[in-house]
Amino acid sequence: MLNFRVNRQACTKCGQCVADCPAMIIAMENGYPAIAPEKEASCYRCQHCLAICPPGAVSILGLKPSGSRPLSGGYPDPDKLELLLKGRRSVRRYQDENLDPALLQHLLEVAWHAPTGVNSRQVRFTVVDDKDKMALLREEVLSGLTRLVRENALPESLSYYADFIMMWEKSRYDVIFRGAPHLLVASAPENVATPQQDCLIALSYFELFAQANGVGTVWDGLAKRAIAELLPETRRTFGIPDDHQIGYAMVFGKPVVRYARTVQYGPALIHRVR
Numbered sequence: 001m002l003n004f005r006v007n008r009q010a011c012t013k014c015g016q017c018v019a020d021c022p023a024m025i026i027a028m029e030n031g032y033p034a035i036a037p038e039k040e041a042s043c044y045r046c047q048h049c050l051a052i053c054p055p056g057a058v059s060i061l062g063l064k065p066s067g068s069r070p071l072s073g074g075y076p077d078p079d080k081l082e083l084l085l086k087g088r089r090s091v092r093r094y095q096d097e098n099l100d101p102a103l104l105q106h107l108l109e110v111a112w113h114a115p116t117g118v119n120s121r122q123v124r125f126t127v128v129d130d131k132d133k134m135a136l137l138r139e140e141v142l143s144g145l146t147r148l149v150r151e152n153a154l155p156e157s158l159s160y161y162a163d164f165i166m167m168w169e170k171s172r173y174d175v176i177f178r179g180a181p182h183l184l185v186a187s188a189p190e191n192v193a194t195p196q197q198d199c200l201i202a203l204s205y206f207e208l209f210a211q212a213n214g215v216g217t218v219w220d221g222l223a224k225r226a227i228a229e230l231l232p233e234t235r236r237t238f239g240i241p242d243d244h245q246i247g248y249a250m251v252f253g254k255p256v257v258r259y260a261r262t263v264q265y266g267p268a269l270i271h272r273v274r
């Protein structure tokens with residue numbers, strides 16, 4: 001039940017909700033937008049109708065326009081956004097401190113607004129929200145990897161993990177999680193339209209918003225492969241559902257480092273189709 005409602009006093013009959021609906025299920029009925037009951041199942045639940053209505057006359061899924069943030073003039077200026085995109089760095093040195101839980105919750109809620117294929121919205125954020133839990137998980141993963149090294153059970157293509165274990169044993173230097181206090185794994189059910197892409201986009205949103213808030217992040221392919229490929233039993237420890245595809249992992253926390261300037265990558269690889 002979509003609960004599609006139109007406030008007839010406010011509706012100007014402009015038809016923008018009709019024109020913008022990606023499922024094309026809104027039609028004018030007696031002069032006002034409506035969704036026929038037999039079309040409700042085709043709704044993407046994307047809320048474009050609520051978002052586009054200039055006077056805020058449309059509500060859907062029990063959501064009122066007054067609960068949304070108005071958009072006029074609210075975006076960051078492009079130069080600031082460019083600075084964030086170019087100034088974002090992979091952070092590999094972290095303070096041994098938890099993030100403020102309210103900030104962490106906020107980062108995740110904002111990342112949750114990332115687009116997903118056919119708006120499936122099934123990306124699950126598995127988060128290690130406490131540095132002491134992280135220390136236990138680090139121990140578990142690193143001791144699992146140590147066992148694989150001892151048993152000579154690392155696949156040839158991932159034999160370089162043995163070097164990371166050596167560094168951990170020798171100097172307690174953690175290459176895999178970079179000593180970060182927090183870990184985020186994005187996963188999604190195998191059976192949604194685009195599980196991998198949904199996870200990567202959500203993590204990109206998370207990373208950029210985190211860095212805008214002074215939180216360091218690094219995409220963590222080493223942790224992802226350790227969890228998803230080398231030690232699949234750790235999925236249970238992390239509580240990642242069996243029917244989920246692990247999209248990627250990212251570690252994050254308060255950085256020790258502070259970058260003073262952007263880097264200078266050469267011209268973009270652009271191929272213009274003739």
Ligand SMILES: Cc1cc2nc3c(=O)[nH]c(=O)nc-3n(C[C@H](O)[C@H](O)[C@H](O)COP(=O)(O)O)c2cc1C
Nearest residue numbers: 088089090091092175178218219220221222223248
């Ligand atoms: C998919 C992906 C996986 C990555 N995996 C790791 C990793 O396991 N460990 C690490 O230290 N950095 C990892 N990185 C970070 C890259 O090395 C980094 O993005 C690159 O060197 C450019 O540096 P920058 O992010 O500071 O611009 C990864 C980045 C991406 C996009």
